[in-house]
Amino acid sequence: MRFLPSARGFxxxxxxVTLTIVALGAALAGVAFRDSAQSALERDAARLAxxxxxxxxxxxxxxxxxxxxxxxxxxxxxxLPPGRAPMxxxxxxxATAAQAPAPLLLGPDPIIAPxxxxxxxxxxxxxxxxSTDGLRPFAVSTAQAAP
Numbered sequence: 001m002r003f004l005p006s007a008r009g010f011x012x013x014x015x016x017v018t019l020t021i022v023a024l025g026a027a028l029a030g031v032a033f034r035d036s037a038q039s040a041l042e043r044d045a046a047r048l049a050x051x052x053x054x055x056x057x058x059x060x061x062x063x064x065x066x067x068x069x070x071x072x073x074x075x076x077x078x079x080l081p082p083g084r085a086p087m088x089x090x091x092x093x094x095a096t097a098a099q100a101p102a103p104l105l106l107g108p109d110p111i112i113a114p115x116x117x118x119x120x121x122x123x124x125x126x127x128x129x130x131s132t133d134g135l136r137p138f139a140v141s142t143a144q145a146a147p
Contacts, residue, residue, distance in 0.1 A: 040093040041121045042140070045128040048075075048098075048117065049138040051087060052106060052130065055080075056138075059107025069103035070117075078103070095122045111135055118143055 010018075052068060055077050059066035066079040074090040075098065091097075099118045106112065116131030129143035 038126055041096060041119060041124070041126060041128055044091050044093055044096045045119050045130055045140040047088075047092060048119065049130050049140055051077075052104065052132075052138040055087065056106040056112070058084075060110060063108045065108055066106045067103040068100075068106060068117075070098045070100055073097070093121070095124075096120075097122055 055066045055068060058080065062081050064079055064081055066077060068075060068077055071089070073094070076089055077087045080087065097120055099120075100116075104115045104117065112132070112134045114132065114134045116129050119128045119130060120126065127143040129141050130138055131141065132138045
């Protein structure tokens, strides 16, 4: 009786499964490492909206007017009560810049005037606006590109 030599190599199914796993891993890695200029600007805008809401809540709770303004390559909260943890004053991304026509008054009144801040990334046409109508919380929206 003759025995056939044992098969060597991979089957087509094994190769297809391996290639599928590698392709899925590469796709997931691409999504996980995505850190484009757009996402950096979106992170700064979402963070600013949260910080403005925190400043607004603090102003209402203490009854002290709090203002937010652009300062150099960052921003400043004026009027915060002494003895509390300092608020951040820098953007997460060094290329982020802001424009505000005037300092934003965050309180202490529960209803404030409509206000907005325009965020952009230096060298990019993308612009995001962080704004409130005075009653609702600050929110991020896409702004029209400057001409």
